[in-house]
Amino acid sequence: xxxxxxxxxxxxxxxxxxxxxxxxxxxxxxxxxxxxxxxxxxxxxxxxxxxxxxxxxxxxxxxxxxxxxxxxxxxxxxxxxxxxxxxxxxxxxxxxxxxxxxxxxxxxxxxxxxxxxxxxxxxxxxxxxxxxxxxxxxxxxxx
Amino acid sequence: xxxxxxxxxxxxxxxxxxxxxxxxxxxxxxxxxxxxxxxxxxxxxxxxxxxxxxxxxxxxxxxxxxxxxxxxxxxxxxxxxxxxxxxxxxxxxxxxxxxxxxxxxxxxxxxxxxxxxxxxxxxxxxxxxxxxxxxxxxxxxxxxxxxxxxxxxxxxxxxxxxxxxxxxxxxxxxxxxxxxxxxxxxxxxxxxxxxxxxxxxxxxxxxxxxxxxxxxxxxxxxxxxxxxxxxxxxxxxxxxxxxxxxxxxxxxxxxxxxxxxxxxxxxxxxxxxxxxxxxxxxxxxxxxxxxxxxxxxxxxxxxxxxxxxxxxxxxxxxxxxxxxxxxxxxxxxxxxxxxxxxxxxxxxxxxxxxxxxxxxxxxxxxxxxxxxxxxxxxxxxxxxxxxxxxxxxxxxxxxxxxxxxxx
Ligand SMILES: Cc1ncc(COP(=O)(O)O)c(C=O)c1O
Numbered sequence: 001x002x003x004x005x006x007x008x009x010x011x012x013x014x015x016x017x018x019x020x021x022x023x024x025x026x027x028x029x030x031x032x033x034x035x036x037x038x039x040x041x042x043x044x045x046x047x048x049x050x051x052x053x054x055x056x057x058x059x060x061x062x063x064x065x066x067x068x069x070x071x072x073x074x075x076x077x078x079x080x081x082x083x084x085x086x087x088x089x090x091x092x093x094x095x096x097x098x099x100x101x102x103x104x105x106x107x108x109x110x111x112x113x114x115x116x117x118x119x120x121x122x123x124x125x126x127x128x129x130x131x132x133x134x135x136x137x138x139x140x141x142x143x
Numbered sequence: 144x145x146x147x148x149x150x151x152x153x154x155x156x157x158x159x160x161x162x163x164x165x166x167x168x169x170x171x172x173x174x175x176x177x178x179x180x181x182x183x184x185x186x187x188x189x190x191x192x193x194x195x196x197x198x199x200x201x202x203x204x205x206x207x208x209x210x211x212x213x214x215x216x217x218x219x220x221x222x223x224x225x226x227x228x229x230x231x232x233x234x235x236x237x238x239x240x241x242x243x244x245x246x247x248x249x250x251x252x253x254x255x256x257x258x259x260x261x262x263x264x265x266x267x268x269x270x271x272x273x274x275x276x277x278x279x280x281x282x283x284x285x286x287x288x289x290x291x292x293x294x295x296x297x298x299x300x301x302x303x304x305x306x307x308x309x310x311x312x313x314x315x316x317x318x319x320x321x322x323x324x325x326x327x328x329x330x331x332x333x334x335x336x337x338x339x340x341x342x343x344x345x346x347x348x349x350x351x352x353x354x355x356x357x358x359x360x361x362x363x364x365x366x367x368x369x370x371x372x373x374x375x376x377x378x379x380x381x382x383x384x385x386x387x388x389x390x391x392x393x394x395x396x397x398x399x400x401x402x403x404x405x406x407x408x409x410x411x412x413x414x415x416x417x418x419x420x421x422x423x424x425x426x427x428x429x430x431x432x433x434x435x436x437x438x439x440x441x442x443x444x445x446x447x448x449x450x451x452x453x454x455x456x457x458x459x460x461x462x463x464x465x466x467x468x469x470x471x472x473x474x475x476x477x478x479x480x481x482x483x484x485x486x487x488x489x490x491x492x493x494x495x496x497x498x499x500x501x502x503x504x505x506x507x508x509x510x511x512x513x514x515x516x517x518x519x520x521x522x523x524x525x526x527x528x529x530x531x532x533x534x535x536x537x538x539x540x541x542x543x544x545x546x547x548x549x550x
Binding site: 020021022023025026027030055075076077078079115116 | 163164485486488489492493495496497518547
């Protein structure tokens with residue numbers, strides 16, 4: 001499996017191809033959202049909603065062979081696209097890898113100007129919640 | 144008279160810019176309108192030449208600033224045709240105007256088991272102050288229901304009215320849907336049971352001719368920034384006898400009477416409600432906004448905006464997946480809509496990428512969105528400087544975006 005760094009580089013070069021055109025960048029993000037794995041309906045409940053996101057985001061995680069598997073969804077396609085990028089970088093990794101991940105692709109692709117500052121905050125909340133899960137699983141593994 | 148829109152656009156520096164490499168199309172006018180050069184100049188002139196505190200100090204600058212400040216009050220009086228300028232109180236905006244009434248009129252005249260009526264269409268700023276008051280006083284908030292098209296059901300309103308009704312506080316034109324309420328009928332019916340009526344004129348004052356004497360409303364609240372004027376400034380109109388019976392809002396007024404010079408000892412209306420140094424510069428500049436509107440003529444502005452609204456409806460109705468939200472017969476120039484299977488946020492971001500500024504979300508009307516069973520809408524709202532060409536660009540972009548999910 002490629003490293004977190006390699007995948008981030010990959011994403012950055014994909015976005016570079018799109019260039020400065022904001023519209024095609026958003027189209028691309030929305031398409032990524034459409035390819036997100038289906039979210040289990042029974043998990044679509046209040047306690048799995050991430051606070052601080054302007055659009056609704058649900059996130060759950062479980063552990064398999066020491067690695068964390070995240071599933072997430074949103075009611076907006078752009079947010080789904082952003083989730084799919086995050087999960088592409090962080091899914092199916094060990095908790096410590098996730099906790100130590102330096103997510104620089106976010107600023108390198110100029111996410112702020114793509115999604116605006118309000119959604120950037122929501123994006124930050126998503127990353128925080130992903131790391132909180134990783135921390136919880138790490139603690140559990142160490143007991 | 145038809146207006147020369149190109150010439151009008153020339154008066155608004157902010158309109159002439161690109162966003163994301165596309166010419167800006169500003170269609171978020173219900174949130175706030177842009178300001179003409181004359182308003183910007185008035186602000187700059189005030190600070191460059193006249194800056195001084197008002198209603199105090201007997202020097203030339205203070206006199207001048209006071210005179211200009213009071214001239215705006217007279218211009219507002221004329222703008223809404225109130226009987227006298229003393230009935231015009233400057234506030235921070237619609238929100239503060241409504242809170243002022245809740246905290247003074249409400250606290251004094253509304254008690255346990257009394258009723259306040261609002262409608263399903265209200266902006267949060269015409270809901271929350273009354274909820275706060277009801278909680279404090281044990282009063283009861285009643286809500287006028289609406290139809291699917293976004294119009295209040297007048298018969299239901301009549302059923303809510305009773306001698307217990309102390310106040311009807313209702314939006315004149317809905318910010319989320321554009322619906323114009325039949326306020327004259329509402330006011331007359333409310334007065335019959337002895338209730339007072341507050342109109343939230345945040346959206347109506349910029350589009351409709353307002354005559355508070357003819358309407359006979361007891362209060363009218365509105366914001367300068369939606370009238371091509373400065374931000375952080377609003378108006379509360381109230382009938383003299385009611386304002387006089389109300390206690391002051393912010394403390395200090397009566398103290399001031401004891402400690403300042405003769406010229407400053409105001410505690411009559413409107414000064415009773417304007418404690419502290421007010422927003423002098425913005426008040427003075429606001430006169431230029433009112434002059435701008437007067438110069439064009441509200442009828443002409445409304446005609447142009449009605450044309451834009453009709454044109455946008457015509458173009459967008461044929462877009463596959465277009466769902467209009469709020470289809471009242473009487474509307475101000477607000478076009479609220481959704482695209483089938485798309486979230487309004489996504490549509491808004493895509494429009495922004497096309498240089499088109501709209502508002503998306505619940506528009507501070509969450510109970511209304513809940514009633515309509517939606518999360519929110521995309522809202523394009525038009526002002527006098529918008530053009531048919533801009534509407535065509537909007538329709539083109541919406542069509543392109545809608546095709547993503549509506550092939
Ligand atoms: C109908 C309505 N009421 C009240 C307000 C609040 O106005 P302000 O924020 O200027 O106080 C608005 C502004 O969005 C509005 O549209």
